[in-house]
Amino acid sequence: MEIVPSVLQVIPxxxxxxxxxFNDGSVRKADIKPLIEQGGVFxxxxxxxxxxxxxxxxxxxxxxxVTGTRDAARCVDLDPCAMYEHSPVVKDPLDMGANEATLxxxxxxxxxxxxxxxxxxxxxxxxxxxx
Numbered sequence: 001m002e003i004v005p006s007v008l009q010v011i012p013x014x015x016x017x018x019x020x021x022f023n024d025g026s027v028r029k030a031d032i033k034p035l036i037e038q039g040g041v042f043x044x045x046x047x048x049x050x051x052x053x054x055x056x057x058x059x060x061x062x063x064x065x066v067t068g069t070r071d072a073a074r075c076v077d078l079d080p081c082a083m084y085e086h087s088p089v090v091k092d093p094l095d096m097g098a099n100e101a102t103l104x105x106x107x108x109x110x111x112x113x114x115x116x117x118x119x120x121x122x123x124x125x126x127x128x129x130x131x
Contacts, residue, residue, distance in 0.1 A: 005084035006060035011093060012052040016045070019093050020062050020083060028087035030062070030078070041076050 009021040016032045032051075035042040045051050045064060054064040063077035 005080045007057050007062050007080050007083070008060075010055055010057055010062045012055050013093065016048075016051060018055065018062055018078075019090070020080075020087065021092075022080075022084060023060075026084075026089050027092045028084060029090040030083050030087040032078075035078075044076065 003024055006023040007020045008023055011019040011021075013019055013029060016036060018030045018032060020028050020030060022028065032042075032045060036046050044066065050064070054066070054068075056063055056065050056070070058065070058070060058072050058075050058077060061077040061080045062083060063072075063075040065071075065075055067074050
């Protein structure tokens with residue numbers, strides 16, 4: 001029996017992309033810019049705040065909750081089968097290994113960027129990793 005693709009979770013990415021977690025365990029990255037450029041129902045997605053904050057899953061599809069009521073009839077959604085077929089499989093963006101986390105923290109500290117999480121400096125991060 002063939003499994004029909006269904007979206008379980010979505011995360012907004014940079015530059016109007018969406019990471020979609022499917023029921024077969026794959027993570028796929030969809031570029032939504034071409035749809036936004038078509039206009040019509042997709043024109044609301046051009047607002048980056050709306051794009052990021054209203055992205056959700058409704059009825060097994062990546063969707064934007066236009067009204068804030070989770071009304072499936074009043075959302076902008078993407079066909080999960082088309083999204084599955086046309087979006088490349090990518091590494092889970094939330095699955096950052098310890099080495100990658102260390103490098104990201106060191107890079108952030110080197111460039112005087114704010115670090116998010118329990119470590120306020122590279123030194124405290126390195127102490128925790130070596131403990």
